[in-house]
Structure formats: structure tokens, C-alpha cells
Amino acid sequence: MIKLLIFDLGNVLLKYDDSQYYEYVSKKYGFQYEKVASIMERHETEMYTGRMKNSEFLHEVSKSLHIPVEKLEFEKYFIKKAKVNKGLLNFALSLKPRYKVVILTNVYRSRYKSMPLVFDKSPFDRVFASCFIRMRKPSKNSYRYVLKKCKAKPEEAIFIDDRKENVAGAEKAGIKSILFRGNKSLFEKLSKFGINQVK
DSSP states (O other): OOOEEEEOTBTTTEEOOHHHHHHHHHHHHTOOHHHHHHHHHTTHHHHHTTOSOHHHHHHHHHHHHTOOGGGTOHHHHHHHHOEEOHHHHHHHHHTTTTSEEEEEEOOOHHHHHHGGGTOOOTTSSEEEEHHHHTOOTTOHHHHHHHHHHTTOOGGGEEEEESOHHHHHHHHHTTOEEEEOOOHHHHHHHHHHTTOOOOO
16 A cells, blocks of 8 residues: 655656756757766765765866856756746645655755745645755665655655666665656556545
8 A cells, every 4th residue: 555655856756957057058068968967066066965065066067177166057057047847846746645755856955945946846745855864766765764754664665766776776775666758657656556646
């Protein structure tokens, strides 16, 4: 019996992915996309697990790209471009009377602080941010941590994410998982588990 639904945030509940920012910087400053992505992702693990300060990260990116920190517009761009997936958000929150509904997201501390400007996390039962739990998907321990805190067994949970590696990680932890490819297909897949929007 399903008791817990675990949603990813970026590219699922929130229509935003850092690849949009990489593309923006590439076009604005004439870099190859791959170069920007490589530099930005160099410290990804330290940032996602809260082991590196935002100021240090931006300093390294600034130095590598030869762009002043204030012109990087990292959080400014996110706040401007991120949009809520309202259809999915409404669906997820409608399930709360029957299920525990939580978020598990790989996120920087600075991004987490900016989040309230574009997304209201408060209606969810819990929000598990990698930068605070010091673990990131697809580490098996990150999923186990969520299960423990939510007092749920792996077979009692469903995990939804847009990245194949994160879905595979959850499945290794024994959690039924769905690769997000749009609201319609997700609703159809959840319906097969007997999970439908509560009117």
C-alpha cells in the first residue's frame, strides 16, 4: 500500500533546469555550451551537499569564465525564468489527505534561499534539500534518509524525477519510481498504482 509520494523539484514541479542558464551565458558571452556546463558542474557535488559556499563557487566560475561575479546573474536568472508546473503542483497537493507528499531535491543553499520567490514549499509535508541533508541523488542513502524521516518502507513509496540516474538510484533503494516526461504520462502511470487526483 502506497503511503508516500516523493517528488523532484527542478524540471518536475518547477519548470527550470540549470541547462537554461548555461545556454543563456553561452549566448550572451560567446562561449561554447559545453565549456560553461563543464565549469559550472565542476563543483556540483560540493555545492549540492552544502560543502562549498556560494561566494566561493561564484568566484571560481567568475575566474574560469573571466566574467565579474555580479554579471553572472546566477540566481537572478533563475528567479526570472523559473515557472511553477501548476497542473502537477495542484495534483500533488490534492493527494495530501491520503498520502504523505514530500520533495527531494538536489539544490544549492543559495538556490534554496531564492526558492520562495518562485515556489511555495510550505504546503508539502517535508522538503528534503541535498544541501542540508548533505546527500544528493542518486546516492542510495539520500532515499533511505527520506524513508526513515517519513517512517515509510521502500515498498510504500513512489519517487518521481526527470533524470534517469535518479530514478535508477531510487529503484536500487527499493522504491517504485517513475521517470517524469510530462504531466499526462505521469498521471497515467500513477493511475496504474491507484493514485488519482482528489477532487
